[in-house]
Amino acid sequence: MNEASRAADVVAHLLIVDDDERIRTLLQRFLIRHGFLVSTARDAAHARRLLAGLEFDLVVLDVMMPGEDGIALTAALRRTLRTPILLLTARGETADRIAGLEAGADDYLAKPFEPKELLLRINAILRRIPAEERIVPGPKVLYLGPFRYEVEKGELWRGDEPVRLTATESQLMRLFAARPGEPINRTRLVEDLGRDGDQAQERAVDVQITRLRRKIEADPKQPRYLQTVRGAGYMLAPD
Structure with missing residues (x-):
């Protein structure tokens, strides 16, 4: 049984939001290999469209995006969305980490990072969520x-x-x-x-x-x- 299976009774569906296509592709391939279902979005507007039509178990969100950045999107989503959010950013300052957490993020990972650390953090977040809360009550x-x-x-x-x-x-x-x-x-x-x-x-x-x-x-x-x-x-x- 792989780490994703231990973290949830169903396959967890992740949303990766990053304006860098290379990073989106690398993360998607890596996480699929570790047992997740992974969708990607290129910016905040694209992410909003996907979130409006699909249920996700966790959002991995880049902070530094053109237009609406990750912290602003996190704050907006938190008004209606309980889905966990993990922020990725090149910023490593304490003030920036605090801003992300105050906006409603569940965790914060500074770039550059080892993919295995991202995997461990994702599984740690998913383990904190009761399995029944990750099962969608009605299918989309x-x-x-x-x-x-x-x-x-x-x-x-x-x-x-x-x-x-x-x-x-x-x-x-x-x-x-x-x-x-x-x-x-x-x-x-x-x-x-x-x-x-x-x-x-x-x-x-x-x-x-x-x-x-x-x-x-x-x-x-x-x-x-x-x-x-x-x-x-x-x-x-x-x-």
Whole structure:
């Protein structure tokens, strides 16, 4: 049993918010390898959209972002959100740490840091939360025309009838549902599916996308919900 499993009875879903794409990608890959489900946001506005539609167990939030910074976002979220927040920042001064904690952050980690220390801090925060508080009382739902996708359960329904998904299709739906409205390129999909990143695997993803479209689209050749974004990849666009 890995550390994430010991910390929670269900797979913890983390949100990484950082304007540096390289850092977002590195942290996402590292945390996925350690058993977490990980979504990413590039700024405060993007994070707000994801938080409005999905439940997260913990937010890892960079302080130094353009526009609304991490401390301001933390203070705003704390008015309505109980989800734990771990701040990341290049600032190491005591006054800055205090400002973050006063805004409502649960912990504070100064850059640069060892990824293992971040992992330990995340698990420490999750252990402090009773498991029952991390279980969403009602599943969040994404609507795709006559279909509905229950995010927490990973189930696709058409009315009262379940739609059978293969293991790979189920993984793809979870990945897209974690980032609705955000294009995901084929390379990222291959990596998140845990496969070797070569052209053959990217073509295999294309095949899986085609099969998934046949299950959720009225016209798979002109997809409405699982769209191709030119030069950016694929995107789930729920109603």
